[in-house]
Amino acid sequence: MSTPGMDVKGDGGTPLLEVRDLVVHHGQLRALDAISLRVFPGEVYAIIGANGAGKSTLLRTIAGLHHPTTGSVLFDGKDVTGLRPERRATKGIAMVPEGRRLFGSLSVEENLKVGATYARPGPWTIERVYEMFGWMRERRNQPTAQLSGGEQQTVAIGRALVANPRVLLLDELSLGLAPVIVQRIYGMLPQILATGLTVLLVEQDVSQALRVASRIQCLLEGRTTLEGRPADVTADQVEAAYFGLAGAAAADRPGEGSEA
Amino acid sequence: MGTVMSLITETTARPAENFRVTRSQRNVAWTGAVALIIVVVFAMFPYIVYSGTTAILVQAFIVLTLASMWNLLAGYAGLVSVGQQGFVGLGAYFVLILALHGFSPFAALPVAAIVCGVAALPLWWLVSRLRSGYFAIATWVLAATIVLIIEKFSSIGGGSGLPLPGFAGMNPTLLTAYTYWAGLAVTVAALAGIYVLLRSRLGLVLTAIRDDEVAARSSGARVGLARMLVFVVAGVGCGAAGAVLAISQLQVSPTADFSVQWTAEMAFATIIGGLGTIEGPIIGTIVYMVLQQTLQSYNAWYLIILGLVAILVALFARRGLWGLVDERLNLRLFPVGYWLRTGAGADRNGARRLLPRRARG
Amino acid sequence: MAWVNAIIQGILTGGLYALFACGLSLMFGVMKVVNLAHGDLAVIGGYIAIGIVAVTHVPVLWSFVIVVPVMALLGYVLQRTVIQTALDRGVLTTLIVTLGLSLVIENGLLQFFTANTRGIGANLALVTGAFTIGSQISIGYLLLLTFGVAVAVLLGLQYFLSRSKYGRLIRAVADDKEAAQLSGADYRHVFGIAAALALGTVALGGIAYGMYVDLDPTTGTDTILLFAFAAVVIGGLGSLWGTLVGGVVLGVAQQIGAQINISDELLAGYIVFLAVLVLRPQGLLSRRAQP
Numbered sequence A: 001m002s003t004p005g006m007d008v009k010g011d012g013g014t015p016l017l018e019v020r021d022l023v024v025h026h027g028q029l030r031a032l033d034a035i036s037l038r039v040f041p042g043e044v045y046a047i048i049g050a051n052g053a054g055k056s057t058l059l060r061t062i063a064g065l066h067h068p069t070t071g072s073v074l075f076d077g078k079d080v081t082g083l084r085p086e087r088r089a090t091k092g093i094a095m096v097p098e099g100r101r102l103f104g105s106l107s108v109e110e111n112l113k114v115g116a117t118y119a120r121p122g123p124w125t126i127e128r129v130y131e132m133f134g135w136m137r138e139r140r141n142q143p144t145a146q147l148s149g150g151e152q153q154t155v156a157i158g159r160a161l162v163a164n165p166r167v168l169l170l171d172e173l174s175l176g177l178a179p180v181i182v183q184r185i186y187g188m189l190p191q192i193l194a195t196g197l198t199v200l201l202v203e204q205d206v207s208q209a210l211r212v213a214s215r216i217q218c219l220l221e222g223r224t225t226l227e228g229r230p231a232d233v234t235a236d237q238v239e240a241a242y243f244g245l246a247g248a249a250a251a252d253r254p255g256e257g258s259e260a
Numbered sequence B: 001m002g003t004v005m006s007l008i009t010e011t012t013a014r015p016a017e018n019f020r021v022t023r024s025q026r027n028v029a030w031t032g033a034v035a036l037i038i039v040v041v042f043a044m045f046p047y048i049v050y051s052g053t054t055a056i057l058v059q060a061f062i063v064l065t066l067a068s069m070w071n072l073l074a075g076y077a078g079l080v081s082v083g084q085q086g087f088v089g090l091g092a093y094f095v096l097i098l099a100l101h102g103f104s105p106f107a108a109l110p111v112a113a114i115v116c117g118v119a120a121l122p123l124w125w126l127v128s129r130l131r132s133g134y135f136a137i138a139t140w141v142l143a144a145t146i147v148l149i150i151e152k153f154s155s156i157g158g159g160s161g162l163p164l165p166g167f168a169g170m171n172p173t174l175l176t177a178y179t180y181w182a183g184l185a186v187t188v189a190a191l192a193g194i195y196v197l198l199r200s201r202l203g204l205v206l207t208a209i210r211d212d213e214v215a216a217r218s219s220g221a222r223v224g225l226a227r228m229l230v231f232v233v234a235g236v237g238c239g240a241a242g243a244v245l246a247i248s249q250l251q252v253s254p255t256a257d258f259s260v261q262w263t264a265e266m267a268f269a270t271i272i273g274g275l276g277t278i279e280g281p282i283i284g285t286i287v288y289m290v291l292q293q294t295l296q297s298y299n300a301w302y303l304i305i306l307g308l309v310a311i312l313v314a315l316f317a318r319r320g321l322w323g324l325v326d327e328r329l330n331l332r333l334f335p336v337g338y339w340l341r342t343g344a345g346a347d348r349n350g351a352r353r354l355l356p357r358r359a360r361g
Numbered sequence C: 001m002a003w004v005n006a007i008i009q010g011i012l013t014g015g016l017y018a019l020f021a022c023g024l025s026l027m028f029g030v031m032k033v034v035n036l037a038h039g040d041l042a043v044i045g046g047y048i049a050i051g052i053v054a055v056t057h058v059p060v061l062w063s064f065v066i067v068v069p070v071m072a073l074l075g076y077v078l079q080r081t082v083i084q085t086a087l088d089r090g091v092l093t094t095l096i097v098t099l100g101l102s103l104v105i106e107n108g109l110l111q112f113f114t115a116n117t118r119g120i121g122a123n124l125a126l127v128t129g130a131f132t133i134g135s136q137i138s139i140g141y142l143l144l145l146t147f148g149v150a151v152a153v154l155l156g157l158q159y160f161l162s163r164s165k166y167g168r169l170i171r172a173v174a175d176d177k178e179a180a181q182l183s184g185a186d187y188r189h190v191f192g193i194a195a196a197l198a199l200g201t202v203a204l205g206g207i208a209y210g211m212y213v214d215l216d217p218t219t220g221t222d223t224i225l226l227f228a229f230a231a232v233v234i235g236g237l238g239s240l241w242g243t244l245v246g247g248v249v250l251g252v253a254q255q256i257g258a259q260i261n262i263s264d265e266l267l268a269g270y271i272v273f274l275a276v277l278v279l280r281p282q283g284l285l286s287r288r289a290q291p
Helices: A057-063 A084-092 A108-116 A126-132 A148-160 A179-187 A191-192 A206-212 A234-243 A248-253 B024-046 B051-076 B085-100 B103-128 B130-150 B174-197 B203-213 B213-217 B223-249 B260-275 B279-298 B299-314 B320-329 C001-031 C039-054 C064-089 C091-113 C142-165 C165-175 C178-183 C187-213 C221-235 C241-261 C263-279
Strands: A017-026 A029-039 A044-051 A070-075 A092-095 A167-171 A196-205 A214-222 A225-227 B018-023 B337-343 B351-355 C130-133 C137-140
Touching: A017 A057, A017 B279, A029 A044, A029 A057, A044 A057, A044 A206, A044 A234, A057 A084, A057 A092, A057 A196, A057 C241, A070 A167, A070 B260, A084 A092, A084 A214, A084 C263, A092 A148, A108 A126, A108 A148, A108 C165, A148 A167, A148 A179, A148 C241, A179 A206, A191 A196, A196 A206, A206 A234, A206 C241, A214 A234, A225 A234, A225 C091, B018 B051, B024 B051, B024 B174, B051 B174, B051 B203, B051 B223, B051 B260, B051 B279, B085 B103, B085 B223, B085 B260, B103 B130, B103 B174, B103 B223, B130 C221, B130 C263, B174 B223, B174 B337, B203 B223, B223 C001, B260 B279, B260 B320, B260 C091, B279 B320, B299 C064, B299 C091, C001 C039, C001 C064, C001 C137, C001 C142, C001 C165, C001 C187, C001 C221, C001 C241, C039 C064, C039 C091, C039 C187, C039 C221, C064 C091, C064 C187, C091 C221, C130 C142, C137 C142, C137 C221, C142 C165, C142 C187, C165 C178, C165 C187, C178 C187, C187 C221, C221 C241, C221 C263, C241 C263
Parallel strands: A044 A196, A044 A214, A092 A167, A167 A196
Antiparallel strands: A017 A029, A017 A070, A214 A225, B018 B337, B337 B351, C130 C137
16 A cells, blocks of 8 residues: 555654644534644545544544634644635645535536636546546536435545645545445545545544555544554454453553564 | 554543432522512502603503513524514404404403414414424515405405594593503513413423424424414414504504514514523613614614614624623523532532523524 | 406516515525515615616616626625624524614615605606507516516526536535535635625616616515515525516416405415415425425
């Protein structure tokens, strides 16, 4: 999963996207409790965790749809915490929201055109999206409500791509889709990365996330319980972090988790 | 290398505390006594003030009753009606019809109010499935339709209305006094009735609807029934106000009694005073009357200012004037809330106001 | 033949009602705003036209060149300031605020212009003249022109919404304003454009109405607003051409009512409106089950 120049270790240079001590509330509920993360150019960074762990909240806050109580979001070194979502979009943060959220009364092509309205200059065009997803050109005038779940997901991705973002936020791609479809969609990540994008994704399907990510972070009840590279973590560590079973990993297996 | 961060090892449960849910007891006795004194004082007015003053007070009573009803509809049941003037007119006309058949208008007043409540039932059936904006427009069209229908009957005055019979030979001073007391009685009944309603279980349902309708429904509350009851009560209240209007004007006329102006007045008095509280309409009515009396000579200005103040209050002081007071002093003249008392002995120091929360915008 | 004439009158009046209604439908459909001041804003358009004609002696028919852009700008500003703030607070607040606006506008007009009715271009041949077919069918020039303008406006709006960048944005924001934000669109700006369109079109309606019948400060809420809502609801929310269908149904119902009894014109219209609200609130043209 690595491309040349990709910062796999995640410890050098300026992060493209950074979150510092983010605290986010839903009303009185603390959804995120001092979360930090750094995503470097060219990475695929996956955030995993159970339902309600705060993953989508994190992504939505990064995109600007949610206001943090304290903490900051930095993009390319600059603080964007106060920016409205549309301003972040024009700066190069594009999100494919949970549940697709296509424009129901617009056709496939119109959805893409909306995505391209405030696009930055770059390699992605509507034509290129048609090339990547072969079936789309034929059915570009169809209302999106008539598409299957997987097709809708690809249109949503296409809508984000045509804006030529620098970072692509993917929120629960696999939701409601058959595993084979999910794999096919994730299989397109290399093409996307090859054009210079960075990907931050949220995924409930842990094995899928581990397959595509260069680094992962696990959330539980709003806190980080694990972070590192897929190659360096064991299934038991992930399980422990995912479910919050204290001490099970460290106590039972003293030989794992050695210093890098 | 995979770093295992600190895992959550302890749950966030606290040991179950002793707690009690009680009604606010402290204020009720005081409020009751003060209210009784105020009512008695007001009842004495015809003996001590000029008839000009009692006439203004009758106007205030009408506005206060209407505002309380609109507050009940919009602030508690979530029903924004722009057609309550229909009930105002119906109340006035039912009094006329009864008076034309020989009844004393004063005796006709309660009957007219009840008939309005009955009339509210088929009207509710027409509009109950509509939501917010559509509901508002539907109530307005209903009111407009009712006027047009009434205007077709020349026996009740057609398009120009009729003077109200039944006062022949009555001493003018006595008439003024009776009118005043009728207005006072209607207002006291309306406020007392609303207070009792909101303290009842229906009131709890309404407060739940006010705060979160979906949650209210899913907890089993009979939302539809509650709303219907509120609509009927508002019909009775507005009808009674309309009856007082007819009596105070000594005539009924379709344009005056069914004017959409009534809705504007009751809505704005409520908003300015504070939506979703019983005290709000009282404050709002006072503000409204003060504005009207001081600016009346400037023609349309008081309505312009009323509208502007209502807009500003709705946008920037959503709880209204009473809300500003309430938030600072934590004061409730009409306590309908519940207190959650926790800790050993469940004393007042540990109390937190549980309900009701504030109305949403 | 009197009936045929009545029905023709009703159909053509539908054009006027469509002019009133399309802006309302736009604001309701895009922003979910029930603008209770909509009719009063039409009246303002009419009064501005009267003022312009009085001051500049521009031919009445050309007054719209100034009035429409002015009203469109007013619509944008009103939306971005007052209405957006109200929207952020909730549905109830928006209703209250637009009701307040209506009160302020009406009484403002009353205060500055008195309650006298005013007409626009009362002496024009256009306003008073008519085609006659046979002895009983008379089609007023003005009514026909208004119908034509309404159709042109609806065509223009349809083209704008389906083909242009902002038209697409308006439709996207109406579908999902958060998703539109993620694509870089400031929905407040898009709402402003929709409001500008709404007020521009309703201003045309106000001018036409001022030429057809006289205007006074209360015409907005007394007549225009209810007719506009009736046309929107009968035709179906979300359908632009539905406002024309709704307007025609309303106009025909009114004329039939007038044929039965001259004073039942308004009543007939309201009854049809109520019938649709109760029996089929989503409107005649809508394919949805709920409004």
